Amino acid sequence: MSSPVVVADRVVVPIASVEQRVDAIQAAFDERGMKATEAVAEFPHLVAEQWVPHNGARVVAKAWVDPEFRKRLLANGRAAIAELGLSMPAHHRHLVVLENSPALQNVICCTLCSCTAMAVIGLPPDWYKDLEYRARVVRESRTVLREMGLDLPPQVEIRVWDTTADTRYMVLPERPAGTAGWSEERLAALVTRDSLIGVARLNAGTG
């Protein structure tokens, strides 16, 4: 333990750094046979290979080229993505897919914490978890989107979806013009994580 500092009549122990705090709990878990170090070593693979926006991009591309799949996806997201071999954590019991149109923009947030459909969209980016996005996007959606580079015409309706329960959301962006005849793979390469969250739209030059 670091040397205590005596301030007036109080003994103040300096606060451990975040790294030291993580080391402490990891070692405590390991000592109890919980294999924490293995879990820590495995985790970057989950992040890089399983919880990636490419999953959502594949879903979107399939929905663009296959109208029957699109119908099933909008009716029951969880069942439809399973057709592509994708699954969600057990407690995410429901996936609601929100379809954009020229007159409608759907946007996802979580004002209370930072919930997302990580198995489809990928782990949320830093700004999604920041206080600014959580506080403002429900009340000043148009301004927030404009500040983030999405300047919507005034006639476009905005729907903001606050993830307060274990239902998860994914935005189905519009298929960009000029992509007729493209393969699913090429279409999927156009789809960005931010378009799945609903803070960006796509064009044929995105990819």
Place this chain on the structure above:
Amino acid sequence: MDGIHDLGGRQGFGKVRYGVDAPAFHAAWEMRVNALYSLAVRAGIFNMDEYRHAIERMEPRHYLTASYYERALTSLLTLCIEKGLVTAEELQQRAQGAIPLAAAGAAGRSNAAHRERFQPGDLVRVKSDYVPGHIRMPGYIRGKSGRVVSESPAYPFPDAHAHGISAEAEPTYDVRFKSEELWPASAERAFIHVGVFQSYLERA
């Protein structure tokens, strides 16, 4: 609880620090935190509702200045102590310093005694409930009316599940609110959809 975490609609925050291809993590320790709290949930030490509630119980100044993953870490450490897996002294010894923890929690509650089944199109009102424990009702919808869009599968009732109280799983309703009604004359026009647990709702 009406905690500092309940940020929806709070004013005074600046621009979103947005970048295309923004990362989820900024440091290796953040990924370790994510791995470790996930492991703790898998091991049954605590559930996600308890995890969220422990973040909400952080002292407000600490909450606002901590990064996302420091909040996650604080919840993890607090719950491992509260659940008796480790002691605060052991963690302090190992960390060689003081460890900021979340404050003790208040009581939770079970499902509402009378719960109604709603249909898409029904006009509903969010009850004016004030509870000291965990709740998944953002303050900005309290007492407000909206229209039911759809029903989602039953989930464990968070107000109970975060406190180890037995409760029935219950459905959530996707309720559509008008921003102008949530913040009269003080919001940009949009529809705000919120997943609202059945216990929080009554017929309007």
